[in-house]
Amino acid sequence: MKETLYPIKFTPILKDKIWGGNKLKNILNKNSNLPNVGESWEISDVEGDTSIVANGTLQGQSLKYLLESYQSDLIGEKNYKIFGDKFPLLIKFIDAKEDLSIQLHPNDELAKKRHNSFGKTEMWYVMQADDDANLIVGFNQEMDAKTYLHHLENKTLTSILNFDKVKAGDTYFIEVGRVHAIGAGVMLAEIQQTSDITYRVYDWDRVDDQGNARELHNDLAIDAFDFDMPNNFRVAYTKEQNVSNEMVSCPYFTTSYLEVTQTLLKENTHDSFMIYMCVEGEAEIITDQASEVIKKGETVLMPSAIKTFTIKSDNAKLLEVYV
Structure with missing residues (x-):
């Protein structure tokens, strides 16, 4: 007989990142010996990183097991018809001690064709930001592929990017095809489609402990850009108490x-x-x-x-x- 469902917590999957820091450990009490914890994957059905239940009678079972056992009781009838035994969202907390790479994500069509994956539409809610911390979202001028490539080749990409100074509570909607990066000093909550597909276009010329630069994906990225997107990425919302x-x-x-x-x-x-x-x-x-x-x-x-x-x-x- 199946266990009755209840509010489920999962064991966080913590990721060591070249740009990560200590806020997830010190502020959010994530338990880890990793030196640079950049991400805490709170709920994940990404291949190789499946969440495990941390509480109650289902403790130790995987999210995959829950999906296969409970189906629409877990995710809803319409979601089960669309996604089957795949959980549609990846839920994270992120701490950027240093700037993340300049990047973008492909849409569903490109991601399916190239990676057999969902695309990666996402949103950010800033939980904490150091003084003068920024997010990079979009361009600071009208943009086309030719102008973008000119700046990329001449190492002047940052001159055409839009830098937004942020504070706690600021919220951003990052559609596929939009260039973006989390800046140093920002801790945020991220809600996204279940996908780990990121196209890096610039990584600040940094190298790891072995002197290796991280892989860039400029050949893939150029087709994934949407240069005609309006600057509607900042989210305005009301804060009335005790209602959604x-x-x-x-x-x-x-x-x-x-x-x-x-x-x-x-x-x-x-x-x-x-x-x-x-x-x-x-x-x-x-x-x-x-x-x-x-x-x-x-x-x-x-x-x-x-x-x-x-x-x-x-x-x-x-x-x-x-x-």
């Missing part, structure tokens, strides 16, 4: 900002799982079967079969995600 304030809604996910200062009864009317990422404070999520405390830097998956639940807190800021 929609931030981003796209074909791949909907994310809302939810600041909880009392006890809320929540109804899942979306025919989808719901994910809560705690970006500040802590909250208790209570169902008929179980309750789970979620603290800053933690993530919980609410299976689709759980239609009503309570969130209780006097100080929590959550990102609420569904497909």
Whole structure:
């Protein structure tokens, strides 16, 4: 007999990165001996990096096992028809001690053809930023392939990029085909399609401990650019307490900002799982079967079969995600 579903936490998959730092360990309490923790994969169905349940009666089981065993009870009927036994989102916390590479992601069509993968539409919610920390998103002028390639070849690419100074709470929607990079000093939550396909176009001429430069993907990247995209990447959203304030809604996910200062009864009317990422404070999520405390830097998956639940807190800021 299958176990009854409940609010599920997974063991974070921590990634050592050339640009990573210590904020995920020091601020979000991620337990790791890695020297430069750049990413914490909170919920992942990426090949070779499948999340493992950390709590409750399903502890030790993989996300893949949950999908195969519970199907639409886990992710919703319409999602199961579309995605089958693949989880559609990859959920991360990221700490950039140094600038990430200048990069972009392919759309679904290109990613399918070249890598048998989904594309990688994503969004960022800035949790903490050092003074003068930047995100790079898009260009600072009208752009075409010829002008872009001229600057790339002449090592003047940074002169045409758009640098945005950021602070906690700033939110960005990064569509496929848009050039971008997380700047040094930024810690953020990232919600994206399940894909690990990134085209690096410039990596600040840095090398690793062995003196090797990281691989660039300029031949692949040039076809993946969308040079006609409007500069609509900054997300404006309301912050009304104790209601879900929609931030981003796209074909791949909907994310809302939810600041909880009392006890809320929540109804899942979306025919989808719901994910809560705690970006500040802590909250208790209570169902008929179980309750789970979620603290800053933690993530919980609410299976689709759980239609009503309570969130209780006097100080929590959550990102609420569904497909």
